[in-house]
Amino acid sequence: MKTINLTTQRQAVYDIVRDAVDHPTAADVMNRLVERGHSFAYGTVYNSLRYLTDKDMIRELKLGETASRYDARTDDHQHIVCEACGKVDEVTTAIPEEWLARVAEETGYEVEGAHIVVEGVCAECRSKRKK
Amino acid sequence: MKTINLTTQRQAVYDIVRDAVDHPTAADVMNRLVERGHSFAYGTVYNSLRYLTDKDMIRELKLGETASRYDARTDDHQHIVCEACGKVDEVTTAIPEEWLARVAEETGYEVEGAHIVVEGVCAECRSKRKK
DNA sequence: ATTTTGATTTAGAATAAGTATAAATCTATT
DNA sequence: AATAGATTTATACTTATTCTAAATCAAAAT
CATH class of the missing domain: 3.30.1490.190 (Ferric-uptake regulator, C-terminal dimerisarion domain)
Known part of the structure; x- marks a missing residue:
C-alpha cells in the first residue's frame, strides 16, 4: 500500500532535493524552484516535502537550527x-x-x-x- | 571574566529549571513561574534562559521539536x-x-x-x- | 543625598517556520 | 458530461522566539 503519486509539483521538489549538493531548507527549495521557472505556493512545497518524507524518498533533518533541512539520501546515516x-x-x-x-x-x-x-x-x- | 549577576528574575527562572524533574520548555517555565506567584514578561524569561545558558548554569536542548527544552544538568550527557x-x-x-x-x-x-x-x-x- | 551611567525588565510589535482551511482546479472514473 | 477524490492555491493562523523602545533598577561618582 505504498503507491506513489508524483505530481508535477512533487516531482519538481524532489528534483531540487536530489540535485542539491547541500541540505536545503524549505525556503532554499522555494528559491531554487523559482530559479527553475516554477512558482508554487508555500503550502505546496511544505506538503510536497512532507509527502516525499512520508514515502521515504527524502529525509527531514532537524539539526538544531530553526528550520528543517532535507536530504535525498534516505539510508541510515x-x-x-x-x-x-x-x-x-x-x-x-x-x-x-x-x-x-x-x-x-x-x-x-x-x-x-x-x-x-x-x-x-x-x-x-x-x-x-x-x- | 565570568561574573554572574543573578537578578530576582534570573534566580527564579534558574530555580524552576533546577527543581524540574522533566525538561521544561520556555512556555513550561513561564507557567511554573506563574504558579509560584511570579509574573515576568516573555522577553525576560527568554533573556534569562539565554543568560543562564551562556553562563553554563543550564543547558539548552534541541531535541527536534519546535521548542527548545532546558536542563539544569550541564555535565556532558x-x-x-x-x-x-x-x-x-x-x-x-x-x-x-x-x-x-x-x-x-x-x-x-x-x-x-x-x-x-x-x-x-x-x-x-x-x-x-x-x- | 542626588546624579549619572549602564544593565535589566517590560510590553508589545515583529519575524520566521510551519500548519490549517476553504475555495478552486485537476484527474480519473463512471 | 458528471461525479468523486485528490491536489493546489491563497491566505489566515499558530507557535516559538527575537527585537525595540520606553521604563525601571542598581551601583558608582559627585
Missing part, C-alpha cells in the same frame, strides 16, 4: 556540522550497536535508533583559521 | 525520547571516543562533540502497549 561556516556533511560511520545496547540497558527503553549531530570544524575552516 | 509519550530521559553512557575519532577521519573535520537524541519506547509505554 548521520550528519556533521561545521561550527565555523555552518556547512553540513554526511557521516556514514555507523553508530556502534554496542553503545545503543548499553543505552537501552541504562534507560530501560527499547531503542529504535538515534539522531546524531556531530559538531566540529571542517578542513577549510581549520586552514583559514591558522592564518 | 545525551537524551532519549519516548516515541509514544514524548518523555525525555537522560543518557549518561558516553559515546565511544573511538567512534568520534572514526568520524573525524571520515569527514576531515576536527570533532568537538556530538548531540545525540536516541529514540525508543519507554518501559511504561511498552507495558501499556502489550495489553
